[in-house]
Amino acid sequence: MAEVEILQAGLFSSVQDRGRFGFREFGVPAGGAMDRQAAGMANLLLGNHPDAAVLEITLQGPKMRFFAPAQIAITGAGLSPKLNEKPLDNYKLYKVAAGQVLSFGKRNTGYRAYLAIKGGFQTEQVMGSRSWSPGITEFSRLEKGMKLAFLEGDLSSVSSFSAVKADDYLTSGVIETFPGPEFQLLKASEKDALQKWHFSAARESNRMGIQFQEKIENTLEPIITGPVLPGTVQLTPSGTLIALMRDGQTTGGYPRVLQLSEAGINTLAQRLPGEKFRIEFLEYK
Structure with a gap:
């Protein structure tokens, strides 16, 4: 087994795969790569198994x-990578x-x-996944001096294959969504705001x-605690919208709009x- 040593940790990097599944009933989030398209493409380029662990690098x-x-x-994100100071694509x-x-x-x-x-x-597998997650795995982010193991192989016949970059979404200002379970309970003005306003992610995300900075009017009552998923957007009593992401909780009591x-x-x-x-908005098919 070979290793790579972390000389500088950066802002926030963590090992992620597609996530851990089958444990939501116990309150365990799926976790996994925030941007599954980019993570999946990296593994595809290398001919890896789709669930091979990658390093998610933030900003x-x-x-x-x-x-x-x-x-x-x-x-994923263009973060100006270099190998021995030689720029990489x-x-x-x-x-x-x-x-x-x-x-x-x-x-x-991009961001990640x-x-x-x-x-x-x-890295170590916990509940069938190598994804790092606070409270579940020993580590949640890279630290200076840490060593990550990988499989050493014969690279004498390695190709220099590259892929057409399908990364327009990195700069897209459009977030695709479906109406949530409580969407129809919103007033017409609240629905209109969701469809016409421009939002932005807050730094607390x-x-x-991911919390939206812009607040909308909220006239809904809290709901009986129900299931939520990555991508569920909840509307809090203050009018703040919060999109649950990969490490988000498994149940919630705010309207899922x-x-x-x-x-x-x-x-x-x-x-x-x-x-x-x-x-x-997309339509369910």
Whole structure:
């Protein structure tokens, strides 16, 4: 087993796969990559299993040294990655030699990037997943000096395959959603606000939930506690909208006025706090 050493932790990076499933009845969130499209594309480029663990990097990337040869791919946000100070492109495969250092710099687009390695990062599995989550796994974010294990392989015949970047959503101002279970209980003016206003993510947002800065009128009463999912948008008594994300709770007592599509979750996960977006309603089929 080979390792990569974290020289600088960056802002907030964590190991994630597609999440842990089958434990929601016990209050355990699914977790997993905030932007599943970008994480999935990174694994696809490398020919990894779709559930291989990747490194989710938020806004400011880490700096790391590889102790063995590896093959990597970076997708999602443009965070100016460099290998031994040589610029790398997203959505392209690269060989890494033992001793080389991967770093990140200026943010250009998006909010979260994904670093995949051939075979996936080999961190501990908890409840069938390698995804880090507070209160569930030993670690919840990268720390300086930490070492991540990966499978050392023969890279003599590694290709330099790249993919057409399907990343327009990184700069999209449109979040796709469906009406939530309590949407029809809203007044006409409240529905109108959801469909016409421009919103932005608050700085208090995290992997549990993304809070909208703009408040709308709320005339609804709290509901009996019911199930919620990643992408459920709850309307609090103060008029604040909160979109539950991958580490969000499994039940809630606020009206569920919206349910983001999978594409909507991915897009919202890439919105920088303060960036404007609007809601676009889809129809259930």
